[in-house]
Amino acid sequence: MSAKRLHLITTAFELFYQKGVHAVGINEILSESGVAKKTLYHHFAGKDELVLAVLEYRDQRFCHWLQGSLDAATSVTDKIDALFDALDDWFNDRVDALRPFHGCFFINVSGEYSAPDHPIHLQCTRHKINVAMLLREQFEALGMASSLGSRLTDDLCLLKEGAITLAYVQGDCNAALKAKDTATRLVAAVL
Amino acid sequence: MSAKRLHLITTAFELFYQKGVHAVGINEILSESGVAKKTLYHHFAGKDELVLAVLEYRDQRFCHWLQGSLDAATSVTDKIDALFDALDDWFNDRVDALRPFHGCFFINVSGEYSAPDHPIHLQCTRHKINVAMLLREQFEALGMASSLGSRLTDDLCLLKEGAITLAYVQGDCNAALKAKDTATRLVAAVL
């Protein structure tokens, strides 16, 4: 991967994440990154392809961070605690790789591309599926029954998305810990 | 309220909801509604004020619909079922007043205005608080203890936001019924 290409992606991500995709022009990305316009159009066919590359970049960064946050936990309840503690770190800007928190980039971007079959919306969908898969694999690695792991993953995804929205739209910086409490009560009966 | 003003608001809402605020220009709203530009700037000081008016309009419509969906239920479990059945109707375009479903308008818009103190972001925050208040009042009207009602409301809001995101970003049209199942398991221990 070319250094210029990566620089364009990281600069574009920061601007898109803060202001939204449609509110950021190509020229702003160019002047902010110090890259020439010709170089951008050498690497990307157009703005949409840059957006797609930015989504892929963020997906990898996010999943890598989340996996690292969960790997150490060795029991189901520890995994659940680790998940919401990680979210709490994210919401409160204690994660360098994700800072500053402006909600979920993929939720924000899909709000600007509502057509479900649009490539950009599809990329957002894929990210959410990736995160769910990552969680399911964590429970499978613990030897959890497949049906139980699937339901637990569904429940946790529901609470995770809810916590993100509460934290971002309502500015509730304790949303992750509240969701952790809810998750704990939810699994108390099963486990 | 002037008929022209209302017409501008409803037209702007449909376009904003489908394409996002920044992707829709004043001229598009004008040509779609058939209203003159001078008339728009007679009623609104600028685009931001129109956006604010649209948010207020949608908040009232949404809360009115939700309240109507919950009023008939006479027990806590019935209220919970009614909430997620209502969401299921919304997600699957069975509610004329809200159709077509493109996620939560307030989540989408706040994704375009990340600054927490921006008037538009604040209006989105206010909507989420309004919905939470509406839920809490439903349980209070049933004579539920205040602390219990508060925690139940928090849990349900978490699941509701999660279901909206799953339904919109992942295109999971069964998200509301899944969340209903999760909510049922969650309260089974308490009630």
Add this chain to the structure above:
DNA sequence: ACAAAAGTAGACAAGTCGGTCTACCTCTTT
């Protein structure tokens, strides 16, 4: 060493953005 690839600055095109303004028309109220 040399050719190809990747980079630079920035002019330019064609169109859209939010917003202002003139000139005129049509209601409603006193």
Add this chain to the structure above:
DNA sequence: AAAGAGGTAGACCGACTTGTCTACTTTTGT
């Protein structure tokens, strides 16, 4: 009858939009 509010159409403004292009320089691999 008169007057003011609310409406129409659309020209116009300066700034910005994505994207193309020329002419030139730097970096990289063989």
